Amino acid sequence: MTVTDPYHPATDAHAADVARAEAALLDPAMAHIVDVVLRAADEPDTYEAAAVDGRVRFRRRPDGPGWAFDAVRVEGRNPLADQAADRFSPLAEERANPHPDRTTTSYPFAYEQVAQLFDAPAAPDLIAIHTAAHNWADQGGHLGEHGSIGVVQARAPFIVAGAGAAQRGIVPESCRLVDVAPTVLSLLGIESRPGGGTGANGAHRDDALLARQDGDAQEVALDRGAPPARHVVGFLLDGANANVLYDLAGRGEAPNVARLMAMGTTFGHGAMSSLPTVTLANHTSILTGAHPGHHGILHNAWWDRRDGEQVITNSPAHWITAMDRLDPGVETVFSAVRRARPGSVNISLNEPCDAGADFSVFDLMRRGEMIDRPPHAEELPHATLRFVRPVKEYKWSSLVDHTAVEQFCGIWSGSYRGTAWPVPTFSWVNFSLTDAAFHEGGPYSEIAAAAVHDTDARIGEVLAAVERAGVFDQTAFFLVADHGMEESDPGCTGNWADALDDAGVAYRDEGYSFIYVNP
Numbered sequence: 210m211t212v213t214d215p216y217h218p219a220t221d222a223h224a225a226d227v228a229r230a231e232a233a234l235l236d237p238a239m240a241h242i243v244d245v246v247l248r249a250a251d252e253p254d255t256y257e258a259a260a261v262d263g264r265v266r267f268r269r270r271p272d273g274p275g276w277a278f279d280a281v282r283v284e285g286r287n288p289l290a291d292q293a294a295d296r297f298s299p300l301a302e303e304r305a306n307p308h309p310d311r312t313t314t315s316y317p318f319a320y321e322q323v324a325q326l327f328d329a330p331a332a333p334d335l336i337a338i339h340t341a342a343h344n345w346a347d348q349g350g351h352l353g354e355h356g357s358i359g360v361v362q363a364r365a366p367f368i369v370a371g372a373g374a375a376q377r378g379i380v381p382e383s384c385r386l387v388d389v390a391p392t393v394l395s396l397l398g399i400e401s402r403p404g405g406g407t408g409a410n411g412a413h414r415d416d417a418l419l420a421r422q423d424g425d426a427q428e429v430a431l432d433r434g435a436p437p438a439r440h441v442v443g444f445l446l447d448g449a450n451a452n453v454l455y456d457l458a459g460r461g462e463a464p465n466v467a468r469l470m471a472m473g474t475t476f477g478h479g480a481m482s483s484l485p486t487v488t489l490a491n492h493t494s495i496l497t498g499a500h501p502g503h504h505g506i507l508h509n510a511w512w513d514r515r516d517g518e519q520v521i522t523n524s525p526a527h528w529i530t531a532m533d534r535l536d537p538g539v540e541t542v543f544s545a546v547r548r549a550r551p552g553s554v555n556i557s558l559n560e561p562c563d564a565g566a567d568f569s570v571f572d573l574m575r576r577g578e579m580i581d582r583p584p585h586a587e588e589l590p591h592a593t594l595r596f597v598r599p600v601k602e603y604k605w606s607s608l609v610d611h612t613a614v615e616q617f618c619g620i621w622s623g624s625y626r627g628t629a630w631p632v633p634t635f636s637w638v639n640f641s642l643t644d645a646a647f648h649e650g651g652p653y654s655e656i657a658a659a660a661v662h663d664t665d666a667r668i669g670e671v672l673a674a675v676e677r678a679g680v681f682d683q684t685a686f687f688l689v690a691d692h693g694m695e696e697s698d699p700g701c702t703g704n705w706a707d708a709l710d711d712a713g714v715a716y717r718d719e720g721y722s723f724i725y726v727n728p
């Protein structure tokens with residue numbers, strides 16, 4: 210950092226204000242809601258994580274296409290020492306440890322997660338991570354929450370199935386959401402990108418499948434000896450807790466998810482969401498293979514210090530233009546498939562991260578085309594009426610998800626909106642109902658189970674459309690979420706704004722976690 214960096218004032222006065230803000234967050238009176246505070250240190254490639262009971266300074270060095278990390282100084286307890294990816298899995302383990310505290314939870318890939326975010330020029334001065342217990346319903350949160358790099362909020366399900374997939378059942382493995390895109394391209398038999406690409410550490414990588422590739426194809430889920438898939442269909446179940454989803458599938462409550470699991474490989478310990486573990490940042494990580502700090506969709510909202518502007522990407526008003534912020538150095542799966550399979554058609558249903566797709570609902574909206582009016586929510590197939598009627602978000606998401614199925618079945622039937630369509634090579638279906646319901650009732654609630662049940666039936670409609678097209682055996686499927694979901698403790702409340710205000714520091718808190726001092 211230099212004094213000419215418009216994003217990071219490098220004055221002593223600014224540094225002192227950041228230190229005061231950090232000290233306020235780390236006050237023992239805030240320890241029930243502040244889990245850990247993250248920052249870039251005042252030396253290159255060096256970061257700090259601090260909690261009420263200790264602090265670590267760690268540094269990265271190139272290692273293959275990625276980074277290796279060394280803790281260079283520890284005071285007290287290292288808050289990120291425990292990075293176990295298998296903690297609190299399966300569901301019984303998670304339920305036995307409700308809202309685990311900083312000494313019992315784990316932070317998978319924590320050093321990498323912190324470092325990638327601070328690669329972004331518009332990264333904040335401090336990132337405050339909520340405790341698992343923190344219920345911030347009165348500040349816009351819910352009973353079910355996410356955003357932390359604690360394992361329960363980071364863990365998304367990941368199932369790979371069908372043509373080109375290995376049929377290993379549930380394996381005791383984990384990966385990261387940035388591994389999804391290279392795995393999907395590998396299912397199609399796509400090998401490296403002409404000219405290679407940029408790896409996680411910013412250096413050239415000959416074997417890259419994408420222009421910017423932080424992740425790696427997951428060989429455990431691939432059958433390299435089988436003919437590659439001709440088509441891939443991906444499902445995103447927003448905010449679906451992996452343990453809950455696998456459990457419901459195992460108990461016969463989600464037969465179509467269970468069918469996919471039987472046809473392939475399920476990452477039993479999940480795929481870990483990138484920091485911050487929020488929606489559009491991680492939709493984009495799934496579809497680009499790059500972390501938020503590299504693809505440019507940093508958070509639901511952030512502050513651009515250079516332009517003095519609040520940037521909002523994840524809201525209904527901003528979805529259609531969100532990809533204007535996508536870093537030009539990244540590539541989406543849509544673009545990569547089109548490059549490797551010239552003439553192919555790739556579709557993006559209800560997905561804001563749609564750059565390079567040939568059909569996208571948000572593209573229709575950008576061009577001002579009318580979207581078909583959905584039926585009344587009460588008349589929808591696969592919509593649990595006892596939640597559709599009273600819960601506004603359940604109703605809205607059921608309508609939206611229904612339209613995704615209609616679009617999929619239309620395009621896959623060969624004709625939609627008066628246009629003839631070939632069978633798409635890559636199809637992406639974003640379902641939002643699970644997020645709405647898991648937030649509303651928490652991951653273990655009846656409304657969450659109903660959302661999985663309804664969404665599973667919609668997946669069944671998609672699978673039937675693939676069968677009708679006569680290409681089921683040549684099609685690979687994958688199912689993923691953008692983050693996990695954890696039940697907070699309604700008795701654990703509070704707002705760190707009180708502590709920051711008392712410290713007398715000027716700041717902006719974006720997305721209730723990204724703290725910009727002297728904005």
Ligand SMILES: [Zn+2]
Pocket residue numbers: 447448487488489644691692
């Ligand atoms: Zn989400």
